[in-house]
Amino acid sequence: MNTPLITALTFSAALLCTLSVRAAEQPTVSGDDMAYMKQQQRDLALFKSQLQGMNITLPDAQQGRVAQMQNEISASQAQDNSASRTTPKAVYFVSLSIPEEGLLPMLQDARHFGIPATLRGLLDNDFRKTASAIFELSKKDKQAGVQIDPTLYEQYGIKAVPALVVTCGNRFDVLYGSLPVKQALEEVKQRGDCATTAVQILKDAEGGR
Known part of the structure; x- marks a missing residue:
């Protein structure tokens, strides 16, 4: 959608909002004003209906600017998240390249244990x-839901997916492969550095049933 259309739509909506507030504040509104407001509402409704289903291609320069802004926003969000987030008890690393019939059960499994599923980045960028x-x-x-956070992949040195990370302070355990999450947590419970965390996650999931 190009900039003039966006501007026109925003301006029309703002104008209608302003007129509506003024009409509510003023006990008397002239017939001409009321007719004008109704006409603006009809024009906006028609304009919005004309936009529906349209696929408007931006000029190359504008498309490049949009892509640049998206990248800047993503980088800013990644920095903010890295600075402010607390260390999760566990993270499940996946990829959208995993076939759907395998990925959906993984996401459901991770969700059952309250473990966020995480992608390295955008699919094909x-x-x-x-x-x-x-x-x-x-x-x-x-x-079904996933978060995108390349910093976690770097933090835990994840080289392949699926992978489950269980954390405890500055230490963490990593298990690679498509093991059910419960089985992976049991492995950490038996032999991992973060056995206490694994026990707590298993206990919380059992209590939530």
């Missing part, structure tokens, strides 16, 4: 492809 893939997953499972 394309925001629309990523959003489309997540939307397709949500059609099969409305609660």
